[in-house]
Amino acid sequence: MFWSKTRKALRARGVMGINQRNGDYILRYNKRSLYPLVDDKLKTKKMALEAGIRVPELYGAIRTEQGISTLRKVVDTHRDFVIKPAQGAGGDGIMVIADRFEHYFRSASGRIITQDELEHHISGILSGIYSLGGHRDEALIEYRVRSTELFNRISYEGVPDIRIIVLKGYPVAAMLRLPTRQSQGKANLHQGAIGVGLDLSTGVTLGGTWHNQRIERHPDTANAVAGLTVPDWEDCLALAARCYDLTGLGYLGVDLVMDRDHGPMMLELNARPGLNIQIAMDDGLLRRCGIVEKHLDALKGEDRPAAERVEFSKQQFAVAGVVPQAAEEQQ
Ligand SMILES: Nc1ncnc2c1ncn2[C@@H]1O[C@H](COP(=O)(O)OP(=O)(O)O)[C@@H](O)[C@H]1O
Ligand SMILES: [Mg+2]
Known part of the structure; x- marks a missing residue:
């Protein structure tokens, strides 16, 4: 090694x-x-905004299973966005959506993703599979930074x-x-x-x-x-x-x-x-x-x-x- x-x-x-x-x-x-x-990206974002430090714009946060149905509305006006666990680390659970294709989404790596898949992914985030210590978590939907x-x-x-x-x-x-x-x-x-x-x-x-x-x-x-x-x-x-x-x-x-x-x-x-x-x-x-x-x-x-x-x-x-x-x- x-x-x-x-x-x-x-x-x-x-x-x-x-x-x-x-x-x-x-x-x-x-x-x-x-x-x-x-350890919570939503808290960090709020703190930074208050101090005038620029961060990727938050489009929405989903906290509950019922809240998942709001996803459609949150991303309605955006062709591209990023979904991430508020308490994730090491890139796990981050989905970078770079574009739309007909009724689907296209990930940064070119994979076609359905609405159902996105919702399923968010459900996983909420249940804590990507969070430190496996605690229940929130899903953040934010501006996709372009290189x-x-x-x-x-x-x-x-x-x-x-x-x-x-x-x-x-x-x-x-x-x-x-x-x-x-x-x-x-x-x-x-x-x-x-x-x-x-x-x-x-x-x-x-x-x-x-x-x-x-x-x-x-x-x-x-x-x-x-x-x-x-x-x-x-x-x-x-x-x-x-x-x-x-x-x-x-x-x-x-x-x-x-x-x-x-x-x-x-x-x-x-x-x-x-x-x-x-x-x-x-x-x-x-x-x-x-x-x-x-x-x-x-x-x-x-x-x-x-x-x-x-x-x-x-x-x-x-x-x-x-x-x-x-x-x-x-x-
Ligand atoms: N809003 C975004 N736009 C584009 N890429 C992003 C965005 N957020 C995260 N990424 C990509 O995912 C990586 C990990 O994101 P980060 O927020 O640092 O989470 P983690 O705590 O899992 O490292 C980043 O280095 C970047 O390459
Ligand atoms: Mg990081």
């Missing part, structure tokens, strides 16, 4: 293990009472998302996750998406990993994944940093998406972000978090404004030799 083979090399780069993450970061920086804010031209070249039928790890409001690591044919319109690594490390300073893509193996090109589009610049990178960093002020969670995984028309949007927040980002970045989280913690010690815990925190991170975590391309060169 990747971890055991390269453990020594990774340790030298300050890699964070699962026990360290749980004990020294999640337990230490994330108050349990704050978890419900991020930008640039991202379309390196994704297969879905929007990539940008994961940024934020420690006490300081971005420490970032990766771009690219949907593949296998991941069916979703950008979750466990579903078969690709993780691509990002230079925190510039938003330029570094190398990619797929199923924990290094890759150079997207397996479906054959385009190179390295050397592209994420648009609106400054906004992405600012948004991620603000999510700390929004939630009070000290160790946070912020997921953003880039919409063709609306720019960066916050998709969800994670209080227990995964460790795979280290493989994508080819760098250790422990090393990077240590730099922020030392800085915080020097500040004696004093909170600094988001813009200043972002500036600190950009300086500290710049990858040497990375130069962003001009937008027109990337077209």
Whole structure:
């Protein structure tokens, strides 16, 4: 397995293990009472809207079996939309509807879906098959984010998302996750998406990993994944940093998406972000978090404004030799 083979090399780069993450970061920086804010996507969305953070528009929420009959009305005026469990994780239970076809719907991966199937899927969500701990859940129906031209070249039928790890409001690591044919319109690594490390300073893509193996090109589009610049990178960093002020969670995984028309949007927040980002970045989280913690010690815990925190991170975590391309060169 990747971890055991390269453990020594990774340790030298300050890699964070699962026990360290749980004990020294999640337990230490994330108050349990704050978890419900991020474990329920409906709550996160409301909170973000109140703070003026852009999120995909909510078309409707279904809470009960009787409520399923309202689906028709909720999606009546939309050709495309996304259905997801409010308390889901890892991309499970998410259905991306990209279009309609006669009386049917068409999923992001091109599958024809009937109204009955959609309703059955929602019934599954309500019964809790996708929710943490198997509790009863709600189904959210929301705006489908459309990918930008640039991202379309390196994704297969879905929007990539940008994961940024934020420690006490300081971005420490970032990766771009690219949907593949296998991941069916979703950008979750466990579903078969690709993780691509990002230079925190510039938003330029570094190398990619797929199923924990290094890759150079997207397996479906054959385009190179390295050397592209994420648009609106400054906004992405600012948004991620603000999510700390929004939630009070000290160790946070912020997921953003880039919409063709609306720019960066916050998709969800994670209080227990995964460790795979280290493989994508080819760098250790422990090393990077240590730099922020030392800085915080020097500040004696004093909170600094988001813009200043972002500036600190950009300086500290710049990858040497990375130069962003001009937008027109990337077209
Ligand atoms: N509104 C949306 N529009 C387009 N794609 C979406 C939308 N919501 C989710 N997805 C796709 O599904 C993936 C997982 O969604 P997310 O809301 O982060 O749920 P999870 O907690 O299961 O990871 C995203 O990375 C994205 O690729
Ligand atoms: Mg996610």
